[in-house]
Structure formats: structure tokens, C-alpha cells
Amino acid sequence: MAMTNLSLSIIIPSYKSPHLSTVINSLRGIGALEIIVVDSSPEKPDVVDEDVTLVWLQRRTPAGAARNIGAARAKGEYLIFVDSDVVFTERSRSAVIEAVRRKTQSVICGHYIADRENDPFFPLLQNLILDYRMTRKPSSDSDDWWASSHFLMLRNFFEEVGGFNNSIETYEDVEFFSRCRNLGIKFEITHDFEAVHYKNYDFKGFLADYYHKAFNSFQVRRRYPHVFKGSSAKLGPAIVLTWLAGALVPFWAVLSAVVPASLTPAIAGILLLLLACPVALWPVMLKGLPPPGNCAPWRCGRFSACP
Template sequence: MPLISVIIPTYNRANVLPRAIKSVVDQTYTDWELIIVDDGSNDETKSVVDQFLFDERINYVYQENKGVSAARNYGAEKASGEYLIFLDSDDELLPYSLLKYAEKISKGFPLIVFSKYFKGKEVRGIKSSSMFFKNIGVSNIPGAFCLRKNLFFDIGGYNVKLLHSENWELMIRACHYFSLGNDDISYVKYPLLQYNDWCTLEKLMQNKKNKIKSYKVLYEEYRQNNTFDNSLYLYFAHVVAMNYGGLGKIKLTMLWTFKSVNMKSLRIRYMFKPLLIFMKRRIIPY
């Protein structure tokens, strides 16, 4: 069995998928398998993948379209490696990425290994947040973290209801459920991923709508879960309020701003930031 399973979910990205696959094939480290999960594509994805299947380490599986989180979960179920790396189909691992992850794993078998990544030429990743247990530094971009397969399944995998921030939420559950500390986590403090972000006005507006849907789900789920601090679901409501503000929906902005305010300790930022965003977008449209 390989040490590391790389999982690439893809949907109608035949034009960029070969770049992601080749970034795995070109790794200096060889003890890996690659599972490509076709999430119901209707383009040339299958033909593109067929060109790589001469390599016995590469596997192709197909499912009806269920979304990226369900595709990642399906890939994890098929994986035989002890560790999992999720890679988006428009991103690329750097040639030495799996070697560096493997070196960190060999020094103590951590639950998670985080790395930095390139966004363009800018180095990003490994930031701490009050959302995580003991302010552990994390990277939430697929390809910039490697985690044990048993940890992934113990925390329930990806939340398939989420259309946005699913990696970030996965790390919240990992950190809170397992009270992760420095002995459980290892870091590669330089980039192991080329993150290829692209943005259009259409994508920006769709992301806002997806954020609203996803953070509403998180607000309801976390509010019912006594395991987590109240500040988490109040933050989720705050994100919903800010995105409604960005879409210019004042009544819903006010409603979710009220939900996000902890009346026992008023948070000025939570109260006014969504309204400031609303007013800004009234003056300066996207």
C-alpha cells in the first residue's frame, strides 16, 4: 500500500486537469497513488484521464454529479494510502511536495502536515485563527495539507452540504474534536503547492451566494452542537450578514447582523461591518 493517496475531484475541467495530473506524475517521491474522481463530467474528462492510465498508480472513478465534497469523500473511501492529500483539478503540486510531506510523516506520524503555497508568486498559508483549538496555524487550501486517513473518517469527512469553505470547516472539526496540539501537527514552512486562483464578476457573485448557503448550514449545525464555543456560530452568522450586505439585501443584512451579535458582550465589528459593506456597494458597485 502507498503511504500517500492523492485525490483529485474534477467536474468539466478537461482543459486544465492534465496539468494537475502531471504534477503528481512528476513527483520526485514515488510511493503514492492518485485517485481521480470524475463528478459527473460531460466534457472530455474521461479521454484526458485515459492518457495517463498506463501508470498503475493512477485510478479513475466516476460518480453522478454530487459536488466537490462528496467527490472528495468518495475518493477517500477508495484510497489505500495511510495519508490523504486533496488536490483541486486546476492546481499543481510542486515536484518535491510529496517528498517533503513524507519526510515530515517519517519523523513522528503526525495527524496533519500543513505547508505553505504559492498564489501567483506570492507565498501564503499557515495562519493561526481563534476559530481553531489553541490558535494552531493551518492551511486550508487543498494540496497544502496532508492528513491521516483515519483522522479524516473519524471526524466525518467533508460536509457535503457546504458549497463554500468546506476545507476550513474540516479543519475546525479536526482541531476541536481531537484537541490537536503541537505534537499532533507538523509544518513544512515553504510552499508545496501552486494555487491557481481566477476570478470573474460572475464567480465573485456566485461565491457570495454559496457562502450564504454554506454558512447558514454551519450556523444551524454548530448552534445545536454543544461541543463548540458559541463564538463559532456567531461568526457564521456574521459571514452571512456580510455577504448579504455585499449583495445589497439590507433586510437580510440586518436580520443576520442581529443573529451574529452576542447580547452579553456586544461586538462592534459584528454590528457595523455588514452595514458598512452594504453602504460601500451602494456607492461603489462591483
């Protein structure tokens, strides 16, 4: 590990990750004080590096709870949380070093790199969606969506917020960042803080992931309305219409079998219209690269000043 003597603790929640060693190796150049892996796999992972602290929980633990366990053991002034399928680049390592050295008071969130030439279709689509939502979708005062795949913050801020909610399995990042927002903590999304996402999706896994997240978002917002007061989960028309069209596909299949045949064309027409809207919107939404410069265009103003 590079000897830059940063007061920084890296925390990796993990469960049966085949990429754990790759993730750890991508973080060594930062020169952090420590790397803490909190793993809840059935079998103990093969992490033998003397500069890596392994906390093996032996039973499945939600990512938020695993991050809390790692943070409780951390010694650094800053904490950086990295998912076990997120690999840093040279640019992201430099971005972390620069943020810690300038004593940032903001939560620094990263984004994924989308490899349009080499990524399979569904992983590419997922990465483009996340990139759009975090760096290119126009923001308003009610947009409060951030991703916990890799982010950096002061440890005392993390403790002030109270860490992640241990009882939430999915959508825990949005709930956590909403509490940060409620305390007035500022956010930055820096384009240099990039990472490669190793999670692979097929069509079934892609749909299941979104249905699962959508269901949990409603559950969490209903359970903790005070946390989300004044915030909104604005997704943009392409994402909303895509979800709506996808949700209606199985209902159309059932209705076409039970309703009178005279109504089937009307139902099919509505479904096709909903499907056609996202098809027209996605190319417009996803084309092109993130805007030039080191920060998202809407970062100036509400959250913090651009460098």
C-alpha cells in the same frame, strides 16, 4: 512516478477541470502509492495514465463526497487531498515526502503562492486573502479555519473523524476540520507545502464566490451547532468590513431611490465610511511576505511544536 515507495494515496476531486493533467503531472515526483481522480463531469475526462485510477461518477458530486469516495478506495497509510486546480511545486513535493517519512501525526495544510507580478488582480487578491488567513493572521484558541485545497493526514484519522459530510456542498472543509479539532487532532501549516492556484476570477465571480461561501457558512453552522461549539469564524477587520461594505452596496442603490432625498447623503456617507475602512486596512494586511521559517508564527504552542 518516482519510486520512493511512500504509503501515500493522492485523491483529486474534479469537475470539468481544464487543469487536471497539469495537476496530476505536478504530483508525480512525490512517489505516492497511487493517484485517484474522482470526477463527476458530464463527459469522461481523458485520463489514460496507467498509474492513475479514475472514478467517473457521471453526475455532479460535491467535493467532500468525492473525497470520501476516493478515500474509500485508497490503500495508503496517508491520504493527501488535492483540488483539481492546485498545482504543486518542487518545495511542496519535498514537504509531502518529508512529512510522510517522519510519520507525522498532524494534519498538514498548505497555502497558495501569490505571484504579485503575473497574476491578474482578482486571482491575486484571492490568493493573498487565503495566505493571510492561514499563515499571517494572529491566531487565538477560537480560530479554526483551514483550507482543504491541499492537505495531508493519516488515513486512520480520516476514518476516525468519519470523512467529509456528504450533504454539505460548500464549507465542508471547515466543518470537517472542526470535527478533527474536537477529537484532538493536531494541525500544522507548513510554508514549504505551497501550491499554485489556477482558478481564475473576475469581479463578478469573486463577489459571487464570497457571497456563496458566506451564506453557506451560516447555514452549516446553524445546522451543526455541536460541531462548531467553542469555535469562531474570526476573519479580521479588513475582511469583515469588506464583506459588510460589499453587501450594503445594492441596499444603498435601492434605498437611494425610495427614501427622502434628505437622507440620501447620510446613507451614502455611511457606505463610503465602510468602504474606506477596508481600503485603508487591505494594504497593511497584505503587504510583505509570510514570516521566515518553516511554519506559521502561531503554530508553536497550541497545535504543535515547530521543528
